[in-house]
Every structure is written in C-alpha cells, then in structure tokens.
Amino acid sequence: MESPPFIPHCDEQRFTACEYDRWLSRNTLSARWVRFWFSPRRILWLNTPISTLPRAAGISSSDRILDVGCGYGGVLLYLRRILGGVPGAASGWEGLDNSSLMVQRAREEIGQRGLEKDIRITEGIATKLPYGDGAFDVILSGYMVKHLSDDRLRDMIREVKRVMKPGGRFCVWEAIPSRFGFMNVWNLKLLRVGVSVIHMRTAKEIRVLLEEEGFVIRQPFGHGLYYFYPPLPRAGFIAVRPSS
Numbered sequence: 354m355e356s357p358p359f360i361p362h363c364d365e366q367r368f369t370a371c372e373y374d375r376w377l378s379r380n381t382l383s384a385r386w387v388r389f390w391f392s393p394r395r396i397l398w399l400n401t402p403i404s405t406l407p408r409a410a411g412i413s414s415s416d417r418i419l420d421v422g423c424g425y426g427g428v429l430l431y432l433r434r435i436l437g438g439v440p441g442a443a444s445g446w447e448g449l450d451n452s453s454l455m456v457q458r459a460r461e462e463i464g465q466r467g468l469e470k471d472i473r474i475t476e477g478i479a480t481k482l483p484y485g486d487g488a489f490d491v492i493l494s495g496y497m498v499k500h501l502s503d504d505r506l507r508d509m510i511r512e513v514k515r516v517m518k519p520g521g522r523f524c525v526w527e528a529i530p531s532r533f534g535f536m537n538v539w540n541l542k543l544l545r546v547g548v549s550v551i552h553m554r555t556a557k558e559i560r561v562l563l564e565e566e567g568f569v570i571r572q573p574f575g576h577g578l579y580y581f582y583p584p585l586p587r588a589g590f591i592a593v594r595p596s597s
C-alpha cells in the first residue's frame with residue numbers, strides 16, 4: 354500500500370476538499386478534463402456498472418438513498434432518471450461531499466432539472482455523516498474511499514452502518530492497483546494529477562475492511578469493463594448490513 358504525502362497540521366479530509374476546490378477552479382487542461390468527465394451527462398462513462406446497480410442491489414425509487422462523495426451528483430441524477438419518481442414526492446435522496454465547489458456544482462445540476470426538492474446536497478465529511486440512525490436503505494460511494502486512510506475508512510464504514518437501516522445495502526466502488534506492477538507508477542500519477550492523498554487498496558483489502566466492520570458481501574460489483582478506460586482497474590462491492 355502506498356503511503357500518502359506528509360500533511361502538516363491538516364486533517365486529511367479537509368486537505369482533500371481544499372485540493373479538489375483548487376483543482377476544479379483552475380483553468381488548466383487537467384481541470385477542464387476533470388470538469389468534463391464529472392458532468393452528470395458523462396456519468397456512465399466513468400461509472401459504467403451503475404447501469405446494472407438497481408437490479409444488482411435491488412434499488413427502487415422509493416428507497417432512501419445517500420451518495421457519499423457525490424461529486425456533481427451524477428450518480429443520483431442517473432438513478433433518478435432510470436428509476437423515475439414523482440417530482441416533489443421522492444423519498445429523500447441525499448448527496449454529501451466535502452468540496453464546496455462540488456456541492457455548488459451538484460446543486461446547480463439538480464436545480465437545472467427541477468429536482469431540488471427531491472435530492473438534497475450537503476457539505477460534510479464521510480466520517481461524520483449528518484443523518485440520523487437507520488435513515489437510509491441504500492448508500493453509495495464511487496471513487497471516494499481512496500481519499501481515506503485505513504483508520505478514517507473504518508470510521509466511514511461505521512458511520513455508513515449507523516445511518517443505514519438493517520438489511521440496507523452499501524454499494525462502494527474504487528480504482529484498485531493493477532496486477533501489472535509497472536502500471537501502478539503510472540496509475541498513481543494519473544490519480545494524483547489534482548489530488549495528492551490517494552490510498553490504493555486491492556479489492557481484497559476493501560472487502561476485508563467491510564467484513565471486519567460487520568458487513569456481509571452480497572456480491573462483487575463493477576469489476577467488468579468501463580466505457581471510459583484509462584488503465585485503471587476498478588472493483589466494487591454490494592455489502593449488506595445484517596438485520597441483527
């Protein structure tokens with residue numbers, strides 16, 4: 354596992370938020386690149402397996418859903434589009450992100466579609482979720498957990514468990530190391546273009562952390578092909594909070 358750069362006097366999560374804000378607000382090629390790909394219109398290119406997620410995780414429009422590290426809100430908007438729902442009558446979908454620029458962008462995207470009553474976006478950190486116990490049926494987190502150290506990721510998983518109903522599903526996916534060692538130098542360079550705090554974990558390491566915190570892995574998810582394919586293997590899991 355790669356160790357992150359030393360960050361003096363700064364909480365890891367706040368530091369990441371500052372880096373995303375700085376990166377997104379620039380006019381560099383990489384900032385334009387990331388704004389292009391984070392747009393909800395291209396969400397399937399980066400998160401291809403979400404097209405199979407409703408069936409795989411048994412998600413319906415009446416479920417209460419939270420996306421932790423929601424970025425521009427693209428995954429929530431995609432699910433809303435394919436699952437449908439009566440405007441104004443949604444069951445309280447939420448997105449949370451620690452970058453204020455991401456939050457602003459997500460609110461704009463949601464507002465442009467007239468869904469601000471249905472999908473609420475909150476600025477906050479993954480290890481301190483501002484929601485009540487047992488509030489959600491489904492919690493999503495795409496490409497976020499690499500920004501947390503093992504201790505913080507454990508804190509996040511505990512928080513996810515707390516705000517999830519018994520029997521709820523945690524759907525988490527992330528970039529993982531390549532089985533070709535020489536590719537990892539390049540992959541890490543790619544992932545660190547705008548944000549330096551990256552903790553690469555194997556699929557097994559992510560799985561073990563989830564299981565140690567009491568989740569039961571229902572099935573691997575998202576190990577297949579992605580439409581947009583930088584040489585980054587990815588893995589994901591649907592993890593269930595047991596009923597008792």
Ligand SMILES: C[S@@+](CC[C@H](N)C(=O)[O-])C[C@H]1O[C@@H](n2cnc3c(N)ncnc32)[C@H](O)[C@@H]1O
Pocket residue numbers: 366369370373391399400421422423424425427428449450451452455477478479480494495496497500501
């Ligand atoms: C690679 S982006 C993925 C965004 C979105 N899930 C997607 O797939 O389009 C990671 C997101 O996680 C957010 N993030 C990183 N660390 C976080 C933390 N500790 N708490 C909340 N959000 C965090 C970042 O601001 C960023 O929006």
